[in-house]
Amino acid sequence: MTETMPPTGLRFLKSALTEDNAFQTTEEAVAWLHATGKERKLLVNQIPFSELGEWSSAEGSGDLVHKSGKFFRIEGIRASTDLGPLPEWDQPIINQPEIGILGIIAREFDGVLHLLMKANMEPGNPFGVQLANAVQATRSNYTQVHQGARPPYLEYFLERNHSRVLVDQLQWEQGSAFLRKRNRNIVVEVTEDVPVLDGFRWMTLGQVKKLLTYPNLVSMDTRTVIACMSLCQPRGADQASASLSPFGVDILASFNSTHAMLSDDHLGSWLTDLKCRHQLTLQHIGLDRITGWDRDGHQISEQNGRFFRVIAVDVQSDSREVVHWSQPLIASVEEGLIAFLATKIDDVLHVLVQARVEPGSADTVTVGPTIQCALGYHSRSGGGEHAPFFDLVQDAAPETIRYSAVQSEEGGRFYRVENEYRVVEIENGYELSLPPNYTWVTLHQLQELLRYGLVSVEARSLLSCLPLT
């Protein structure tokens, strides 16, 4: 099968460029999501920590833990680093060491890859239902360690006799809120019939990308998996051409160009140098001992209203099978801004990336977007310092904004955490004077860094939103 197929990147591109779908139009998909959201609801109420039921404060540390020892913990850490505005700070962080599966099932219909998508409810979703990938499973789920049914469709990822892998990468979650948490982002293709259960639909990648122009309709899990669907072609493959993008250049050329401001070797050296030059040390001190944060019966919050808040919620589903649980969640303090500056250099689209230190990241530095003003010490609206280029993005003229939509973070851990994702194009961006931890990269270079797990989830999420046409 492999031999006669076009390269996977081309097949993703073809799907990304079409909204034609024999099962439903994009408008019908939107209507379906809205209808599902009205039909099925999660009742979510904020509760005091004392009513968390199976969750409690661990003896000695005060960390929030589940009585089973499973799921996740919210711990107190002290971070120190020599890159960024703060040399040392304390914060709560989610410790969930298991690798989860974020899985998309793909199947070709009429020569175009379609993705099996789910109308999914999470307690932290802003409107309840979001378009999500078919499978989100923790290791406990798929190894059946604890009770509960095996999630549907998981077998396509665990047993490969009926599926073929198109994408399979380990990717990191938010380093500002998760302690070294990664998920397996995986796309499998099936060639046989797949039963389409209630709440699932086949959609083209172009339809999903269209839904990404709406606020909060597509889950973060889906955005990160989509970002792994590289449009880059393998070495030596014929180069295809896409239609003209909003940037006035062939976007596929930017995903495949070998012309870059910085050669691949120099880009690697830039990252190596920053990893060597800067340090990050973490110390687990326990939620009881973090300084600069206030804890009352209902929330743990930073004293200057920055970072995020830890709250507790009670969740009840009103579907036929009554489900009821409570859990801690991370809530934001305001809407954030996650953005790329983009520019054309020799007709190849480049985006400006920032090497960031994040407490929960795997290495000293991670490649992030130009602006990542979310869940951190910078307030978007508040006065005071901002990271470089913030004003350039925040105050961008409307005609230079190539993408803007509010998207929410994963609703199983984040309570209505919404960020504006934005792409701003500037002229002659290479003339900007850059701090040492910033550089322009092509989409090809970004996708290659991403493939090796070096790109933050915020930058991946933003890449998934990048308009192609």
Add this chain to the structure above:
Amino acid sequence: MTETMPPTGLRFLKSALTEDNAFQTTEEAVAWLHATGKERKLLVNQIPFSELGEWSSAEGSGDLVHKSGKFFRIEGIRASTDLGPLPEWDQPIINQPEIGILGIIAREFDGVLHLLMKANMEPGNPFGVQLANAVQATRSNYTQVHQGARPPYLEYFLERNHSRVLVDQLQWEQGSAFLRKRNRNIVVEVTEDVPVLDGFRWMTLGQVKKLLTYPNLVSMDTRTVIACMSLCQPRGADQASASLSPFGVDILASFNSTHAMLSDDHLGSWLTDLKCRHQLTLQHIGLDRITGWDRDGHQISEQNGRFFRVIAVDVQSDSREVVHWSQPLIASVEEGLIAFLATKIDDVLHVLVQARVEPGSADTVTVGPTIQCALGYHSRSGGGEHAPFFDLVQDAAPETIRYSAVQSEEGGRFYRVENEYRVVEIENGYELSLPPNYTWVTLHQLQELLRYGLVSVEARSLLSCLPLT
């Protein structure tokens, strides 16, 4: 300068294929090393731990530490995993968290890159002197935290106005003996005159590779940097042709072929799957509490004679400036075997790699050579179990052995730790039945994995030895 140059991979290849050198022949280089070894000596004597001077056992843990808190520590850990022959074991491990610099300076003479190499002495070197890269510096060295002169040539790596980076990668040390220790492997090119100090010589890469056919002449640090000098060409570059290798195929084609038994995507998926499937947990328990090891006044050794021994040495140089110090070192229990099985698949050379769990590695699994019987629980000579394919390599017919030489591990931490490095070619290797954690990769694929820090130092070292002609 960059624009008009041939691709770096081609320039490395040209240097790798020539031993012509206006400064000295390869024979003269060997003679120079031997002469230097006679002229300059380190007097190394094993001493009891009690005479270690500035080193002592830390209160509570028994870990071996320097009184300054600097340099490195030898700690006791407990490791557990579900991949490999042992589910749980204790061992000493070197904890040296700093990123060091392993630097090579390159300059073109007569159109061929030459490398500035050093006749270097380390206490653990089998014959005292080895050919080494110009600079080995710890972070303390280059930030001048502690006393001592800044090593010569370091400025070419720290200040780049007179040099240009050809290679710059973070690479991991032995995961069996170091706790997450990595070094910056860096090659810079200079175009101006470089003063050649006493004890340094310009050599082509071909000359260094020739010296790798001798036992113990080239340092491990140099081998890992050389392994980073990729012979792969960038996308779209004209493909050059090398002469016929001992494998009967154009070796450059194997470094550049896009034909592989496993596609790059499937190779990535293979590694992702193993990282998800297997677990490694480490616990610091202290040297005083490790089980299965005996400690007397002179050594810490495993009760069944496996792994390695920790010893203490006193070191004195007999050069004009009298230098005298003592330190712990890791000694081996026997000569090990580090080997690739190689085979041609559609005329492209593939090597068999093994995903291994090592206690000090950065991730659950690391890509290692086919056989890595060194510093671990497998004894090469002893009876009992061996890893898969051991007999195939150990008992290989002489005419199928494409490379064999004894090489020693880094002499600043390892006391005369010698391993045979071997490459064995087999016919129709793809017919071998492979355990799930083994796969055939092309040299191109191995080099790409290496570029992102996913390949063990043993496999890198062996790759540096691979004969091209």
